[in-house]
Structures are given as structure tokens and as C-alpha cells.
Amino acid sequence: MPITTTDEARPLLRLRPGAARRLKAGHPWAFSNEIVMRPEMRALPPGGLVRLEGDDGVQFGTFFYNPGSLIAARRLDPDPEARIDAGWFARRLAEAINLRGRFFDTPFYRLVHAEADRLPGLIVDRFGSFAVVQANAAGMDRRLQEIVAALQAALPLVGILARNDSSARRLEGLDQEVRMLSGAVPQDVIVEEGGVSFPVDPLGGQKTGWFYDQRENRGRVAALAGGAHVLDVYCHTGGFGMRAAAAGAAHVVLVDTSAPALALAERAALRNELHVELRRGEAFAAMAELLAAGERFDIVVCDPPPFIPTRKDQTSGLRGYERMARLAARLVAPEGFLFVASCSHHASAEAFGAAIAQGLARAGRSGRIVHAGGAGPDHPTHPHLPESAYLKALLIQLF
Numbered sequence: 001m002p003i004t005t006t007d008e009a010r011p012l013l014r015l016r017p018g019a020a021r022r023l024k025a026g027h028p029w030a031f032s033n034e035i036v037m038r039p040e041m042r043a044l045p046p047g048g049l050v051r052l053e054g055d056d057g058v059q060f061g062t063f064f065y066n067p068g069s070l071i072a073a074r075r076l077d078p079d080p081e082a083r084i085d086a087g088w089f090a091r092r093l094a095e096a097i098n099l100r101g102r103f104f105d106t107p108f109y110r111l112v113h114a115e116a117d118r119l120p121g122l123i124v125d126r127f128g129s130f131a132v133v134q135a136n137a138a139g140m141d142r143r144l145q146e147i148v149a150a151l152q153a154a155l156p157l158v159g160i161l162a163r164n165d166s167s168a169r170r171l172e173g174l175d176q177e178v179r180m181l182s183g184a185v186p187q188d189v190i191v192e193e194g195g196v197s198f199p200v201d202p203l204g205g206q207k208t209g210w211f212y213d214q215r216e217n218r219g220r221v222a223a224l225a226g227g228a229h230v231l232d233v234y235c236h237t238g239g240f241g242m243r244a245a246a247a248g249a250a251h252v253v254l255v256d257t258s259a260p261a262l263a264l265a266e267r268a269a270l271r272n273e274l275h276v277e278l279r280r281g282e283a284f285a286a287m288a289e290l291l292a293a294g295e296r297f298d299i300v301v302c303d304p305p306p307f308i309p310t311r312k313d314q315t316s317g318l319r320g321y322e323r324m325a326r327l328a329a330r331l332v333a334p335e336g337f338l339f340v341a342s343c344s345h346h347a348s349a350e351a352f353g354a355a356i357a358q359g360l361a362r363a364g365r366s367g368r369i370v371h372a373g374g375a376g377p378d379h380p381t382h383p384h385l386p387e388s389a390y391l392k393a394l395l396i397q398l399f
Contacts, residue, residue: 010049010062010080013041013073020054023075027384028115030063030073042067046173047138051080064120064139068173074120074137089143089150092119097154100126100378107155108191109378110212116380116388121172122147125208127189127200129158132208133181136168148181159183163208167309178203194219196246196274198237199267204260206236206305213375214239214303214341217393220371221301221339222247228298231255231290231331233283238265238276240301240339245274252276253297255286287327296333308344317344318355325359332365332398345390352392360398367398 015023019034030052035041044050050065052073062082063073076084096117100109111131112124121137131151135141141164148160160182169176191198191210200209218240225244232241235254242265245252254276256262262278269276279286283304302324308317325340332338342352353372360367374381374391381388 010051011041011044012051012053013063013065015052015054017055020056020058020060022384023052023054023060024058025384028075028120028382029071029385030060032067032070032072035072037067047140047142049076049084049139053080064137066138066172069138069171071137071171074115074139076118076120076139086146086149089119089146090153092117093150093154096124099380103377106192108193108212111378113379114388115385116382121168123208124151125210125212126155127191127202127210129156130186130189130202131155131157131160132202133160133162133164134166134208135162135164135174136166136172138172138174141169141172141174144181152182157183159185161185161202163202166207193239194222194243194246196242196268196272198239198242199264199271200237201260201264205264206261211236211239213343213379213391214393215378216376217339217341217373217395218243220395221299221337224299224337225249228336229296229333230299230301231295231297232301233287233328234302234304235265236261236303238262238268240303241265241276242268242272242274244299245269245276246272249299253279253290255279255281255283257282284323284327287331291327291330295331296336297331298333298336299339300328300332300336301339302328303339303341306344307342308346311346314346314351317347318351321347321352321355322359322362325356326363329360329363329365329398334399336398337370338367338396338398339393340396341391341393343391345387347392349389349392353394356394356396360396365398367396369394369396371395 014036046066052060052063059080061078062076107128111126122140123134125132162181165176189200202209222243226248228249230244230249230252233255235256238254241252241254307320
């Protein structure tokens with residue numbers, strides 16, 4: 001694929017009086033209500049380059065601009081004259097690759113994590129010689145050709161897939177699509193983690209097909225699993241449960257509503273010669289049935305999809321986390337462990353922790369938190385974007 005320049009003339013946008021405080025503190029975004037929106041500014045194409053300055057003349061650099069989005073400007077470079085071309089993308093990508101190389105010995109990780117990797121709106125997950133890209137900002141969507149060229153130049157990839165079907169694209173006025181950008185999907189796309197090989201479905205699975213963000217938490221649970229009876233609720237393709245089985249768990253039960261996800265879990269079990277029990281069902285109903293049957297487990301894992309997809313869902317979502325903890329805690333044997341997580345960035349760590357604590361109290365259980373954390377180092381967070389610290393996880397020993 002030829003490398004073409006994406007540089008272009010960039011209009012100057014100005015912030016409203018008093019609107020520069022966050023940008024001066026290091027925030028990478030400017031919102032639409034913070035920008036002086038003259039008619040010509042509203043007519044600019046989504047994803048183009050602009051310069052941004054405060055009402056006091058302070059220059060903030062080069063930004064992607066989308067007049068139709070609440071996040072109107074996303075900072076690319078502190079230099080207002082920076083050349084945003086294939087070479088610029090190659091340098092940013094090299095930084096991301098170098099960071100992952102310091103943490104991981106095998107080529108299975110999130111390679112680009114948007115703003116924290118100074119590539120706003122871009123996600124890239126690497127599966128060995130295959131990569132999955134999500135362009136969740138109009139500017140990145142316009143520059144997929146340069147992104148693909150930079151990936152191909154930096155890594156020995158046989159295929160690059162665009163999973164551009166996230167809800168975030170709708171906020172940018174972008175179409176949703178899944179398509180090959182380069183090469184082909186290998187017959188088997190595999191993730192290797194903790195000595196276990198997991199088949200993944202990059203074309204139809206959730207997100208890019210795998211959740212790298214829970215890697216360290218899966219390892220932490222697996223370290224406790226020798227000889228244990230383990231319940232993995234919301235198991236998806238069985239990451240937690242399969243790692244526990246490989247670590248010597250006596251019995252592992254996987255629960256999920258998705259038949260395709262459970263089919264991948266079954267393939268992983270066969271591939272790794274691990275024995276697990278698969279149950280298809282809604283999580284709350286499945287936990288209630290296990291309780292009624294008198295089942296108890298040494299480890300219970302609850303890693304659900306987001307209960308709070310939007311800010312208006314906070315009250316109902318926190319009630320959901322409380323109910324989840326109440327049901328799950330009753331299934332944990334004395335001195336056993338409960339692992340719970342939230343990937344809802346609209347739930348703060350404090351609010352999530354309080355909901356879990358209330359659920360434990362209503363289950364009549366007490367305990368101690370032995371670990372509180374988030375995503376692994378391939379999901380770095382931006383210090384001025386609390387949204388990027390979306391994952392909250394608690395490992396609790398119950399009495």
C-alpha cells in the first residue's frame with residue numbers, strides 16, 4: 001500500500017474566554033461549547049486538522065476537528081505546525097511498540113490505547129501476526145491508509161482487520177463496518193496467555209475478539225486456583241476459568257448467555273486438554289439456581305459487560321453491581337475469594353466499591369480486599385482523562 005501524506009492546511013480555532021483552563025492543565029480535548037463556532041468552522045469536514053489557541057493567544061498545538069461531535073477537538077501534537085503524515089504515525093506507533101516490548105515477551109497485547117498512546121481515538125490489538133484496528137474518531141478514520149502502512153512497516157503482519165462497529169463511532173457521525181484493511185484473517189487467530197492458547201473471533205466476537213485488559217487479573221485469580229472449585233460468571237470465552245483450570249483447579253464452571261462465546265471456550269478447553277463445565281444462561285438466574293442447589297465455590301469471578309453504558313444509567317447500574325455482589329458472595333465458601341470488575345467508566349472506583357460493599361453486607365458476608373486495581377500496562381491511562389481508567393477490579397477474601 002503506498003504511503004500518502006495526510007498533512008493539510010489547518011484553520012485556526014479559538015477557545016471562548018475562560019475555556020482554556022483544562023487544556024493548559026494538560027487535557028487533550030476541547031468540547032464544542034468551548035470553541036468559538038463561526039459558520040465557517042461548522043462547515044469544516046469531520047476529521048480535518050486545525051490549530052487551537054486560547055482567547056489569550058496561547059497556542060495548544062495541532063488537533064483533529066469534528067464540528068459534529070461533542071468532543072470537537074482532539075490533540076495530536078503540541079506543535080501547531082507539526083506535519084501529520086505517515087512518518088508522524090510511524091513515530092507514534094514505534095513508541096507504543098517499544099513500551100509493550102518492555103512488558104511482554106510474546107506478541108499478544110493491546111498495541112495502541114488511544115489518547116494514552118498519543119493516538120486519539122485509535123485502538124489496535126495485536127494477535128501475533130494479525131492486528132485488529134478500531135478508529136473511533138473521524139480523524140483516525142480518515143487516516144486508516146497511513147495507519148495501515150505504519151503497522152505494516154513496523155510489524156510482520158499477515159492481516160489487518162477494521163472492527164469499526166463500536167458505538168463510539170456513532171458519536172463521531174461515522175458508519176459502522178467490519179472490513180479487511182490488509183491481507184486476510186488467518187484460519188486460526190490465537191491468543192497465548194499464561195500457558196493457555198485461546199481461539200478468538202476477531203470478525204464477530206465482542207470488541208476486537210479478546211479482552212487484554214484483564215490479563216493480570218486473570219493471572220492473579222489463577223494463582224489462587226490450585227485444587228479450587230471455581231465459578232466464572234459472565235465468562236465470555238472463558239479467560240478466567242480456563243486460566244484457573246490450567247493452574248490446577250479441581251472443578252471449573254463457566255457461565256455466559258452467548259452460545260458463540262461458549263463455543264470458543266469449548267474449543268479452548270479441547271485445544272489445551274482442560275476440563276471445564278459449560279452452562280449457558282443469564283448470570284443472575286444461573287447464580288440463583290446454584291444457590292438453590294446448595295453449590296459453593298472457593299473462587300467466584302464476576303466480570304460483567306458494562307452495567308452503566310451512559311451517565312443516566314448510574315443509579316440502575318450501581319444497583320446491578322450490588323445485586324451481583326450479593327448473589328455471588330453467597331456462593332463463596334468461607335475464606336474463599338470473590339473477584340468482581342466493572343468496565344463502566346461512568347462508575348467511579350468509589351461508587352463501584354460502595355455498591356460491592358453493600359452487596360456483601362446484604363449477603364451477610366464480611367471480608368478483606370486483597371487487591372484493588374485496573375487494566376494491565378498495555379492499557380495505559382491518560383493522567384487528565386479519568387475516562388481512560390475505566391476498569392475497576394476487586395479481589396476480596398470472604399469470611
